[in-house]
Amino acid sequence: MKSFNYNDMEFSVEKAQDRWDISCKKADGKAALVAAGLFAGLAESEVEVRARALVHTMLPVGIKIVGPDVAHPNLIGDLKLVGPDVTHPNFIYWDKDSSSFSR
Amino acid sequence: MDIKGSVAIITGAGNGIGEAVAKYFVRNGAKVVIVDMMQKNIDRVVKDIKDMGGEVIGVQANVSSEAETAKFIKAAIDAFGKINVVVASAGIIRDGMMLNLDKETGKVSRKMGLDKWQPVIDVNLTGTFLTIRDGAEAMVNGGWPGLLVAISSVNKVGQVGQLNYSSAKVADALLPKIVIGEFLMRGIRNIRCIGIAPGYTATPMLTGMNQDALMSILADVHLDRLVEPDEVARLIGHCVENEAINATTLEITGGLCYPNGIAK
Numbered sequence: 133m134k135s136f137n138y139n140d141m142e143f144s145v146e147k148a149q150d151r152w153d154i155s156c157k158k159a160d161g162k163a164a165l166v167a168a169g170l171f172a173g174l175a176e177s178e179v180e181v182r183a184r185a186l187v188h189t190m191l192p193v194g195i196k197i198v199g200p201d202v203a204h205p206n207l208i209g210d211l212k213l214v215g216p217d218v219t220h221p222n223f224i225y226w227d228k229d230s231s232s233f234s235r
Numbered sequence: 236m237d238i239k240g241s242v243a244i245i246t247g248a249g250n251g252i253g254e255a256v257a258k259y260f261v262r263n264g265a266k267v268v269i270v271d272m273m274q275k276n277i278d279r280v281v282k283d284i285k286d287m288g289g290e291v292i293g294v295q296a297n298v299s300s301e302a303e304t305a306k307f308i309k310a311a312i313d314a315f316g317k318i319n320v321v322v323a324s325a326g327i328i329r330d331g332m333m334l335n336l337d338k339e340t341g342k343v344s345r346k347m348g349l350d351k352w353q354p355v356i357d358v359n360l361t362g363t364f365l366t367i368r369d370g371a372e373a374m375v376n377g378g379w380p381g382l383l384v385a386i387s388s389v390n391k392v393g394q395v396g397q398l399n400y401s402s403a404k405v406a407d408a409l410l411p412k413i414v415i416g417e418f419l420m421r422g423i424r425n426i427r428c429i430g431i432a433p434g435y436t437a438t439p440m441l442t443g444m445n446q447d448a449l450m451s452i453l454a455d456v457h458l459d460r461l462v463e464p465d466e467v468a469r470l471i472g473h474c475v476e477n478e479a480i481n482a483t484t485l486e487i488t489g490g491l492c493y494p495n496g497i498a499k
């Protein structure tokens with residue numbers, strides 16, 4: 133069995149016959165199966181690399197959500213302040229699109 | 236296409252029809268990716284499939300988010316190296332009339348809000364679109380033959396109280412025709428697309444409902460019982476193997492009729 137930590141979770145990769153299972157210890161201490169029956173016939177060293185890559189894909193960290201939080205606008209009295217819609221095609225990134233932006 | 240040896244992604248597979256489809260595929264030798272919002276249900280289904288001796292990964296994702304569909308598509312390829320079947324079964328209901336009138340005044344007292352409209356469109360239509368689109372992209376780029384399956388509903392005919400749901404489901408039913416037309420124009424010949432429109436099916440969505448309401452539904456079903464999730468799964472399994480079924484939406488309702496006896 134191999135184990136590694138990622139994003140404050142402990143993952144273990146365990147051999148079950150000729151295949152591999154990946155489980156994860158949750159915050160409540162319980163283990164849950166993430167994947168079963170994978171990587172048949174692969175060398176152990178490769179299994180660990182593949183298992184890490186898979187876990188990184190399945191549980192990505194650091195996705196930055198840009199754009200206005202429309203669900204929770206800032207309220208100042210009756211005034212609702214919603215940030216700019218950066219996904220709008222006409223939105224100008226001053227640091228990228230504007231020639232007047234001081235670099 | 237053989238189910239055996241194929242790789243299938245099933246969204247909404249933590250429950251109901253999606254779960255039955257995933258287990259049917261595993262029983263028939265496919266490797267499966269369980270996608271759902273509910274981690275607890277994913278954990279249960281992944282464990283069941285391990286106990287069946289299957290090959291499985293479970294990915295928590297919201298199908299209405301582009302970043303999340305990209306995540307489970309990549310996870311499928313990381314784990315199994317290809318994708319052959321995509322079943323977009325994630326779905327929700329938020330029933331209600333468009334307008335409700337005050338009994339005394341006859342004026343509108345309430346109307347369907349965006350809180351009921353938008354989530355149903357987001358999950359049932361946008362989620363299906365993103366799942367099918369990104370699944371197709373991976374199949375084309377990987378050169379893998381495949382089947383894309385949208386889950387519509389018999390209520391695509393227009394069910395009162397379900398303006399949101401029926402609008403999404405009629406669009407899901409149409410999707411295979413447009414996708415296959417575009418594939419023909421683009422020379423993509425090895426990927427098929429179909430829709431499945433179940434009638435009232437015995438999933439927790441229905442079995443938990445008011446029993447009187449359930450009995451009145453059954454009165455309109457020629458089969459005199461709900462469709463079983465496994466029967467829907469078997470139809471999808473047949474569609475994988477029968478390559479002539481393409482660009483269409485198949486109904487599986489047990490013979491659901493309008494109360495006057497005309498089949499829906």
Ligand SMILES: NC(=O)c1ccc[n+]([C@@H]2O[C@H](COP(=O)([O-])OP(=O)(O)OC[C@H]3O[C@@H](n4cnc5c(N)ncnc54)[C@H](O)[C@@H]3O)[C@@H](O)[C@H]2O)c1
Binds near residue numbers: 249270297298435
């Ligand atoms: N049960 C029926 O009678 C019936 C009839 C016709 C069509 N359908 C359709 O079949 C599909 C499956 O229905 P079911 O009865 O199995 O429902 P269900 O509620 O039993 O299962 C649906 C699953 O989808 C998941 N889900 C919901 N929103 C999601 C999201 N945003 N991202 C990822 N997963 C999400 C849920 O967590 C749940 O596990 C749905 O599209 C439904 O509209 C069901």
